[in-house]
Amino acid sequence: MDEKPSLDPIEVARVAAGALMSAKLAAVVGPYSLILLAAIAGAAIRLANRPSTGRSASFFFFLGATFASLVLTVPIASLVASYKDTWEAQWFFMPLAVALAYTADRWKDIANVLVDAVKTFIRNWANKGSKP
């Protein structure tokens, strides 16, 4: 074998799925299998650290977090990867899936932090010349 085998987990999953399915289908199922498992892990960690809820509430929370991260991971990963040419989207799939599912219902807090950062930046920029 001349070529070095890729150790990227997404590539490995694609090869594993290729044993069963056609190459085209495996290219979709392979990455999404790992994203699904990572999303389940993140949602489970968040569920365990949340204030206690009933059965149906925890079940719906789990389903919602998993599906949201399953849907949002690939677009956000490709957005992040488009920042630099050397970055590849597939390296961001699993960490982003865990992070998104772990964030789940607290996305407003993170949005607030970002808004505050922008506010502080603008205020500092506006006050740059003046002396305190």
Next chain:
Amino acid sequence: MNYDLLILLHFAVNGLVGGICVCRLGKMHGVLIRVKAQYIGLLVMSAANGFSPILFSQWPTAVSILYVLWVLFILWSDGYQWREGAPKPALVSDHWAMGVVAQAWTRAREKLRELRSKFVALVRRLSHGR
């Protein structure tokens, strides 16, 4: 052997195991981390096991289904401990070792804060002296 039926049964049993894990994870607030880790790991692995024909092209065998059925039986027979939320001995506040660790952590944090304020005051004094 009829693989379709076997896959369906495998998926159903793993789904029940994962469902029990989700129900218990919802009651995990203030519980020891290793108890949380038990159920997080079991949930992820039951999902991987249940979806394994699609995800990893690994086919279930009769013995593996029996094994997962026994895991399901263990969880079901363990249910009496989880009737009213998490079992008492698993709570962090009831565990003397965790209490000691938490106290030590709080004390260390206070000490660090004190040291930091001292350091900041020292730096201020030095910079004003110049």
